[in-house]
Amino acid sequence: MSQKIDFNKFAKRERVNFINSLSGFKSANLIGTINSSGLSNLAIVSSVFHIGADPALIGFIIRPDSVPRHTLINIRDTKKCTINHCGVGMTEAAHRTSARFDANTSEFTKTNLTEEYIDSYIVPFVKESPIKFSASLIEEVVIKHNGTHLLIMKIDKVYLCDRKLIQEDYAIDLEGAGIACISGLNSYHQTELINKYPYAKVDI
Amino acid sequence: MSQKIDFNKFAKRERVNFINSLSGFKSANLIGTINSSGLSNLAIVSSVFHIGADPALIGFIIRPDSVPRHTLINIRDTKKCTINHCGVGMTEAAHRTSARFDANTSEFTKTNLTEEYIDSYIVPFVKESPIKFSASLIEEVVIKHNGTHLLIMKIDKVYLCDRKLIQEDYAIDLEGAGIACISGLNSYHQTELINKYPYAKVDI
Numbered sequence: 001m002s003q004k005i006d007f008n009k010f011a012k013r014e015r016v017n018f019i020n021s022l023s024g025f026k027s028a029n030l031i032g033t034i035n036s037s038g039l040s041n042l043a044i045v046s047s048v049f050h051i052g053a054d055p056a057l058i059g060f061i062i063r064p065d066s067v068p069r070h071t072l073i074n075i076r077d078t079k080k081c082t083i084n085h086c087g088v089g090m091t092e093a094a095h096r097t098s099a100r101f102d103a104n105t106s107e108f109t110k111t112n113l114t115e116e117y118i119d120s121y122i123v124p125f126v127k128e129s130p131i132k133f134s135a136s137l138i139e140e141v142v143i144k145h146n147g148t149h150l151l152i153m154k155i156d157k158v159y160l161c162d163r164k165l166i167q168e169d170y171a172i173d174l175e176g177a178g179i180a181c182i183s184g185l186n187s188y189h190q191t192e193l194i195n196k197y198p199y200a201k202v203d204i
Numbered sequence: 205m206s207q208k209i210d211f212n213k214f215a216k217r218e219r220v221n222f223i224n225s226l227s228g229f230k231s232a233n234l235i236g237t238i239n240s241s242g243l244s245n246l247a248i249v250s251s252v253f254h255i256g257a258d259p260a261l262i263g264f265i266i267r268p269d270s271v272p273r274h275t276l277i278n279i280r281d282t283k284k285c286t287i288n289h290c291g292v293g294m295t296e297a298a299h300r301t302s303a304r305f306d307a308n309t310s311e312f313t314k315t316n317l318t319e320e321y322i323d324s325y326i327v328p329f330v331k332e333s334p335i336k337f338s339a340s341l342i343e344e345v346v347i348k349h350n351g352t353h354l355l356i357m358k359i360d361k362v363y364l365c366d367r368k369l370i371q372e373d374y375a376i377d378l379e380g381a382g383i384a385c386i387s388g389l390n391s392y393h394q395t396e397l398i399n400k401y402p403y404a405k406v407d408i
Contacts (some may be wrong), residue, residue: 002363014374019257027228027386099404118246159206171388181229184375192395200303
């Protein structure tokens with residue numbers, strides 16, 4: 001028998017923790033950006049989600065009044081970012097990027113994560129990240145009900161630490177790459193495959 | 205040294221699998237709806253993501269030309285749905301809901317998942333799901349670059365199989381509830397906690 005939970009009675013912080021965990025497990029990505037003075041920024045973001053394969057699009061949510069504001073400012077300026085998957089050995093450093101460092105501090109200097117510049121792209125990648133890609137802003141949607149911003153980005157160039165991570169069906173083996181996932185605001189998890197099912201058909 | 209992967213050279217199906225896995229691990233939710241004739245529908249959706257805690261909002265992407273079209277039609281009609289987390293023992297049934305059943309077939313009759321009606325809500329929940337909630341449509345955003353639909357839903361009532369899943373900080377223990385996550389289109393994973401970190405501060 002299910003138990004109804006009246007989250008409207010929760011205090012503010014408790015409500016934030018409860019609702020943030022309610023959507024399920026989330027992707028763990030470090031978003032790299034650069035400001036107009038050439039200073040890099042790195043922010044852990046758990047809202048990156050798939051929008052479409054062709055054109056190759058992802059989206060993520062940025063709250064302008066919360067920690068990764070520099071990310072939003074920088075992407076508006078340059079239209080560019082890098083998205084770097086967080087490996088299971090990178091979670092402590094990744095989480096540290098969520099501290100409110102000022103605009104003159106690059107999170108790269110406050111963690112053991114290493115700036116990596118690839119193919120003359122102006123925004124740094126995270127060297128330690130096994131799966132990473134560059135992306136360009138194509139649309140900013142304001143969610144009018146709470147003032148958050150949905151950034152829709154086109155996937156440009158993809159880099160893997162090892163081409164063998166591409167499976168027979170061309171899906172990337174995230175688990176084999178040791179990628180973490182997130183629950184709530186601050187729990188990081190590794191994964192264990194339950195099963196990979198074939199394309200579902202009505203008759204089977 | 206990272207290896208660049210030119211996904212633009214991939215065949216269509218391979219590109220779909222590759223890009224679908226590129227955003228990272230995804231939430232595993234069964235979305236329940238009901239049509240104007242009272243026929244239920246259930247669809248596995250991996251794009252549910254957190255938008256905000258107050259108001260409590262989640263969003264998900266529906267492609268009108270892909271499998272869960274009935275979900276979109278039904279939500280437009282009734283403005284209501286249920287979102288039911290997929291437990292690790294439910295993944296085979298959950299994946300089966302992605303088969304292209306016709307509009308007159310409820311996925312509940314084609315899987316071992318059980319319709320559950322709670323508190324006179326017109327849309328069924330999934331009885332076996334340990335974490336579930338009802339939600340109401342408040343905004344539909346068309347992503348103009350690929351014609352997909354972002355549904356923004358307000359979280360109404362939340363039900364847990366056990367109140368003890370609420371942790372000290374009020375985050376729900378998704379792992380303790382045995383919730384699965386998804387990679388790509390068809391891989392289901394269980395999780396193992398790496399660490400839960402405190403709120404990140406600049407000075408620590």
